Amino acid sequence: EKGGYEHFMLKEIHEQPNAIRDTYRGRLLANEGIIRMAGIDDNLEKFLNANRIIIVACGTSWHAGLVAEYIFEDLARIPVEVEYASEFRYRNPVITDKDVVIAISQSGETADTLAAIKLAKSKGAFVFGVCNVVGSTIARETNAGAYTHAGPEIGVASTKAFTTQITVLTLIALKLAKANGSMSKTVFHSHLQELELIPDKVKEALKADKHIKEVAHIYKDAKNCLYLGRGYNFPVALEGALKLKEISYIHAEGYPAAEMKHGPIALIDDQMPVFVIATKKGHYEKVVSNIQEIKSRSGKIIGIVTKGDIDVKKVADHVIEVPETIESLTPLLTTIPLQLLSYHIAVMLDKNVDQPRNLAKSVTVE
Numbered sequence: 001e002k003g004g005y006e007h008f009m010l011k012e013i014h015e016q017p018n019a020i021r022d023t024y025r026g027r028l029l030a031n032e033g034i035i036r037m038a039g040i041d042d043n044l045e046k047f048l049n050a051n052r053i054i055i056v057a058c059g060t061s062w063h064a065g066l067v068a069e070y071i072f073e074d075l076a077r078i079p080v081e082v083e084y085a086s087e088f089r090y091r092n093p094v095i096t097d098k099d100v101v102i103a104i105s106q107s108g109e110t111a112d113t114l115a116a117i118k119l120a121k122s123k124g125a126f127v128f129g130v131c132n133v134v135g136s137t138i139a140r141e142t143n144a145g146a147y148t149h150a151g152p153e154i155g156v157a158s159t160k161a162f163t164t165q166i167t168v169l170t171l172i173a174l175k176l177a178k179a180n181g182s183m184s185k186t187v188f189h190s191h192l193q194e195l196e197l198i199p200d201k202v203k204e205a206l207k208a209d210k211h212i213k214e215v216a217h218i219y220k221d222a223k224n225c226l227y228l229g230r231g232y233n234f235p236v237a238l239e240g241a242l243k244l245k246e247i248s249y250i251h252a253e254g255y256p257a258a259e260m261k262h263g264p265i266a267l268i269d270d271q272m273p274v275f276v277i278a279t280k281k282g283h284y285e286k287v288v289s290n291i292q293e294i295k296s297r298s299g300k301i302i303g304i305v306t307k308g309d310i311d312v313k314k315v316a317d318h319v320i321e322v323p324e325t326i327e328s329l330t331p332l333l334t335t336i337p338l339q340l341l342s343y344h345i346a347v348m349l350d351k352n353v354d355q356p357r358n359l360a361k362s363v364t365v366e
């Protein structure tokens with residue numbers, strides 16, 4: 001059942017090229033220049049007339065929501081707010097029938113997300129679900145939705161659910177961007193073509209596994225780790241840190257790279273590994289200067305870089321390469337090495353990778 005892999009998590013990491021392809025199959029029609037999604041088509045006016053989109057989710061799904069915030073605002077020019085479902089539901093939020101709420105949940109059973117949906121519905125908002133488990137409670141409770149089609153995710157640490165959630169949300173954003181005129185036909189087409197290349201590029205990113213394992217070996221005994229990224233890759237930094245925490249029990253924090261100097265930089269010494277996402281597009285030069293700040297305080301730097309990178313290589317202790325793509329799609333690639341890294345560290349520390357202590361696959365209690 002693990003398909004020859006030692007753990008479900010590793011199997012699921014490697015399934016991502018196919019899972020992403022399954023997610024856009026029948027939806028992304030690159031040659032025709034169309035994105036077909038019944039849940040959006042049937043409710044297009046609701047999305048186009050929305051004052052804003054509110055995304056509610058927990059954990060990794062919340063991180064996917066944060067990536068979506070960048071995508072929706074950047075590509076479709078629709079204001080987005082991303083909320084922890086557990087906070088949203090208890091703070092008397094301002095919601096009206098002009099709001100569209102997107103609830104993201106792999107399991108479709110997360111209690112806090114479900115409660116947030118019920119609250120939003122009671123205030124008249126239109127609620128759209130992005131779930132993986134077909135027929136799950138959240139899939140049934142929402143007004144409409146789109147499944148991720150990632151296939152069953154067994155490992156408690158979410159991997160393919162995350163990248164397929166981002167894929168679905170990208171499709172929605174592109175569709176709305178075209179429909180509301182914020183994206184030209186030509187740019188729309190080039191995005192569709194780039195998205196079609198992602199499964200192969202994920203496959204390529206997975207090939208760095210051996211090197212990632214070597215890096216994992218060097219840092220497996222760290223007590224603390226920092227993960228930094230900017231823009232689209234800030235949520236990836238959060239997700240990288242969460243992945244390490246949950247399965248290896250090493251304390252890790254994700255931060256926007258530029259926030260370093262407002263506090264966390266005080267933590268940097270030669271015992272602190274800092275994983276920095278520094279891909280070519282998206283504030284590259286700024287991130288390089290953030291890296292120099294860490295270097296001058298003796299921090300250990302592991303850069304997640306675009307293939308062929310030169311500048312980060314000069315200053316970092318290690319670099320892990322991912323293929324080049326357009327900025328909005330980089331999270332689908334930069335996430336991959338961070339998943340593998342956490343996996344290998346947890347295995348080296350002899351932890352229960354698929355069923356980490358204190359965690360359940362779906363959190364059905366509040």
Ligand code: M6R
Nearest residue numbers: 059060061105106107110157158
């Ligand atoms: O099933 P959901 O997507 O609603 O689950 C949300 C979180 O509980 C989940 O993402 C959790 O954070 C994972 N263990 C992360 O790997």
